Amino acid sequence: MLTFALALFATSFLGAFAITTPPSGAITVSKAGGKGKYNTVQAAVNSLPDAGSAVIFIYPGTYTEMVYVTRTGALTIYGSAASETTYTGNTVLLTNKVSAVAIGADDLSAPLRVHKNNFNLINVNVQNTFNTGIGVAVSYYGTEIGTYGCQFLAYQDTLLTETGEHYFVNSYIEGAVDYIFGQYSKAYFQSVILASTGHGYVTASGRTSATDTGAYVFNGCTVKSSTKAVAGTAGTVYLGRPWGAYARVIFMYSDLTDVLNTAGWYEWTVGVYPSHVSYYEYNNSGAGAWNSNRAKFSQQISATVANEYSLDNFFSSTSWILTL
Template identity: 45%
Template sequence: MVYSYFFFALVALNLVHSTLATQRNSPPTGSITVGPSGTYKTISAAVAAASKGASIFIYAGTYNEAVYITVDNLKIYGQTDDTSSYKSNTVIISSNGAMATKGNDDASGTLRVHANSFAMYNMKIVNTYGTGDGVGSQALALSAYGTEQGFYGCSFVGYQDTVLTDTGTQYFGHSYIEGAVDFIFGQTAKTYIKSSVIASVAAGTITASGSLSTGEGIYVIDSCTIKAADDAKSALTQEVYLGRPWTQYAQAVFKDCSLSDIINPAGWEKWSTSEPNTADVLFAEYGNTGAGSTISQRASFSTMLTSSSVAKYSISAILGSGYTAWVDSNYS
């Protein structure tokens, strides 16, 4: 009887999950389509054909190409059985560009978005250069330049410099970002990452803010899980830092996050011994939990926010009071 009870309870739970999960296995009306049964066989070809306000639907598959987007107000949808998360994504864009071969960080990106009012759903973006062995140079999965860019239920996988948000405003919701060295970085962008997983594959630093002046660019990481990637080569215990300052005006805030034991007790580190860049940084924390959240040994140049001071780093304070007009509330 007990066995039967738990069996039927499990079945009921699975039915509830299936009911709540929303599939996207067919293109929204009017969308440009990509894939074996689509109008275009490559994503780049679909992007080239798209005009402002268009939407692109991509059927399941791995697309080995680098994609460059310059058209504003574009939406891209990947086929999935569960739109609420990155875990069921079936569309992968993969390339292996690196700064060493392409000439600069941006040019190495698997996906380069130089456009405003952009939204992407349920896509996996991978830069394979250096992943697994750590050999090589900066190699971006995503290079983002533009205002009001949203990434929902997406995953970004690389090693060094996985995600660049360099200008404008970006929101990442219910997403996954993996790397090892400075793998969330940029200069003047205001970037908000919410309810996502940030995973380290090797020892290193998560953020590298390069703000050019006081109060310019910032990363706010809110209600995220910080952990070792499933394919990390070791447990990484105390081998990962929340960030280091690319410039002396670096800004990064982790609030209400779950920090695993991969986080070093110092939390934050200097850029280098010869160039610490700590004079004017804002490296702040609030309300974090987990084995890596203990603050007793935090770096002297870091800040612990209070219940009143943390309000300065709310989503409306970072992205602007009009953020609700472009951030998809289903991914908050």
Template identity: 40%
Template structure:
């Protein structure tokens, strides 16, 4: 008697394409024409600094040139939405903030930022933020200098020092972050990156954490994300996961898909002693995760948790985090049936390029899958995937 195994994968997906193409009620509208303001800075300036009310700003499609500064004197919560046809996919963003300014001219890293966010309780959705200065100088796209800041479905575009995650607690969910040299860096921020796409545009280092003492809270965690070359960049380009800007640098990559763009040694040195540097990994996949790492880096026995690093998560948009969109939803249903016996990869829902393994090949039985859908139905319905194994005896 011969036993054969046939795997039948039945995917029933309730696809909800969530758009945000009109302003929420009461929002301040920024538009090239027809809005209350023609630039974001003017909208920010209209908010009374002493007010503790919450404010929503909606930006109509377009490219908006110039710097934007949100001072720490602003007391109210600010949420900024960019026009999008799918709020779970940064590729559908239709609003770009762009400026070209290097730190050499601006006088400091923060001062060069296209968006300089210094206030607390600040959220940004579906906006592209770019410093177009180019290579050869530090030029920040986004500078975070406040507590409880969340960035959802955004694209951060630069070359050297794209993201200055410098102070407070920051989360980045389903974002695209592009650069070459130290393009995620800062000194005091606790920053969590979830389902983000990290795109390498040139040889260098992804992170440069500047934690300078054992009492400094700074911690960078990149979780369930992907690292790959920017489209069109030579395959000869390689990068390190990070190098320590200060002697207590602390960074972890976990559950992240790493292409061969990541150097086999993983981490690099800088000009500081390594005794107190904490660089670690857990559960990473892909060719870039397979190399022999430097002896002073660590492999964790269990993953870090969001609450364990960030603390209270009450300020984080967990609906967006769990693929439940807040825009206007259009629901379509798709059903497919496929037979498979090999490992399959897919793009994570709405992640704009975050690659995860949905099911892997085992000797006898593949693992079951629970896959969260995206969008928001009236009752906030999640997507369930049914995975069935059918055994035939011959």
């Protein structure tokens, strides 16, 4: 059962409900002929007033569309699923096939674009099926954005976490090249599966200055090969490369499998030493964990430093994070 914070939802949305049944007052979406009031997610979003808390519930199905969310009021979108605590029973897929180069921007290529604060996505899978270049699945511009039990799938640049504070838990993110990227956000990944489909880099942090508070923290995550990985992927994946000169990424208490190259991290431009990056590791395990071949611009940190990147210390407040 989901426990919703009062700050995020009106009283009419509170109370016990099954994950396969919409709560009282929710706007519903289903395919044509189904039980929902709307047959596209974007139509449901467009129906909402700009202000006030709202919930959208999506019945099972594949929704091929481009969803853009900008409303001021708090919003949760969640899909029907076997369990709210994991992605494995999800039944809702939001998908499209869009090239970022063809459409003109990374952000514009995403089937789900969230340009607002106070947003939650629960038990929804999102996929961009363009697989020969950049095609974003999800783009987040805003703060206090939570992702719970979701799957994000693409080939290159799967998740754009650009501005604000973002939290991801019990989810699955798949890609090959720079599949978690952005410039200014503080993003925290808890118990997330990071699955590589081929040679490449999990993260591309675009942090550009020493005073920028942005960082990506991976706590209790797993880095592994996707079941769709091409032959020879093992040993060819890196935790990150610096899109920005001051890239900051932390992996701690995570399972790093043999999909990783022993160097762990890579420079953006071959032969150009990234002297200002903060590539940190602490207390990870697995065949791909810290070893004597690690890139010289990465480092193992102490327990004291690692504690600075605990959830409670990382965000200015955690009151907006839902309890599953």
